[in-house]
Amino acid sequence: MIVGSGGRESAFAIKLSEDTTLFAVIDYKNPTIIDCVLSSGGDYLVGNSSDPETILNFAKEKDVDYVFVSADEPLANGVVDILLENDIKAVGGTKEATRIEWDKIYSIEMMKKTCPEFTPFYITISTKEDIQRAMDTFKEMDLEVVVKPQGLTGGKGVKVMPEHLPTYQDAINYTTTLLEDRPTEKVLLVEKLHGIEFTVMGITDGSALVLSPASYDYPFRLENDLGAGTGGMGCFTDCVKKLPFMSDEDLANCKLIMQRNIDEMRRLGLFFNGVLNGGFFVTKRGIRFMEFNGRFGDPEGLNILTILKGSFSQLLEDIWNKKLSEDKVSFIGEASVIKYLVAREYPYESADVTDFTVNVNAINGMGLNVFFAACVKSGENSYQTLKKSRVVAIGATSKFIDEASLKIDEAIRMHVKGDLEYRADIGSKGNLEKLNEVLQKM
Secondary structure (H helix, E strand, O other): OEEOOOHHHHHHHHHHOOOOOOOEEEOOOOHHHHHHHHHHOOOEEEOOOOOHHHHHHHHHHHOOOEEEOOOHHHHHOOHHHHHHHOOOEEEOOOOOOOHHHHOHHHHHHHHHHHOHHHOOOEEEEOOOHHHHHHHHHHHHOOOOEEEEEOOOOOOOOOEEOOOOOOOHHHHHHHHHHHHHHOOOOOEEEEEOOOOEEEEEEEEEOOOOEEEOOOEEEOOEEEOOOEEEEOOOOEEEEOOOOOOOOOOHHHHHHHHHHHHHHHHHHHHOOOOOOEEEEEEEEEEOOEEEEEEEEOOOOOOHHHHHHHHEOOOHHHHHHHHHOOOOOHHHOOEOOOEEEEEEEEEOOOOOOOOOOOEEEEOHHHHHHOOOEEEEOOEEEEEOOEEEEOOOOOOEEEEEEEOOHHHHHHHHHHHHHHHEEEOEEOOOOOOOHHHHHHHHHHHHHO
């Protein structure tokens, strides 16, 4: 059984329905998930996918063998905890284990303990009186600031100097606002890292760790990395585990960081398995840590599921049974690109729904994948947005990143109609050249 309704869960559904009976708890009628569930002979429930009791009751009712939980809110709400307490096999972390995602201060303090050499400079803010003194410290060190709320924000709460916060005073004002709006939380101020940001998702059974190919995400809404921050407009992986701008040492250091933190969670007696998602920067000083997520990223997870070889259900069973090893996880050896289509207003809520069409069969016939997210089916090949979040993702693989990118552009041009927007520059030749220029200037 899977939990959640987004594009990430659509990718899970496609892979799991290949060889298992699939069940799902979804917040709305995601077309991909429903098609996969019904074609597998399973069933679904439309309800609150973040509510532990709802998940537990449906799992019991359908007598499922395994539940895979890999979305932030269900994990933070303790869905895995209640399943384990009722002797249901769950892949994912408990609420306390996934605190590494939902509590950014806890996460960076664990990093400082396990991997100080890879941890950026930071200051924790508890009261308004702390703000000016902390900002003066960043000024004296000639460091720009990233302001992070302590808790979950769906990828939209972090603000960076100077893109979102032109001056130190703007950073002070935003920090003040966060303390006022979230009175039970602290605020994290972190040095802005200069380099190239990327993600590595490590598959783990709580002890063993196998890295997925590293991925490069596009968090900004508009082309050329302009506009508001989003949950991610798209992503790419290369045909090998490292990205074009990474060295073998960079990849090895990422694995070292993740393994140390998995070992620390086990030492603390925390139940964690599934995916440890590490956000990092390549800088002129080497690898620097940015954040952890306790689950597959979105869109990064779509990339990884697209290129994963073999049975995903067997992989989840191996994770539960602590039989994970390098020889049991392999990938097809091609680059992958994912591009999300969104309503014009995204990342802000739309005033009205948007009608659009997608010829899924035609796109699948081109060798590409379609992952529906925040939309519902309204007719044959016809769909309607839900006024929020990303609408539908399209993924392609190829020997080269830019070739996969062009395949998606062609599929959208030919088989998607409606007032949706996307970033054509994701994985494009021009964008890859810009990344190389950044690398050369470091």
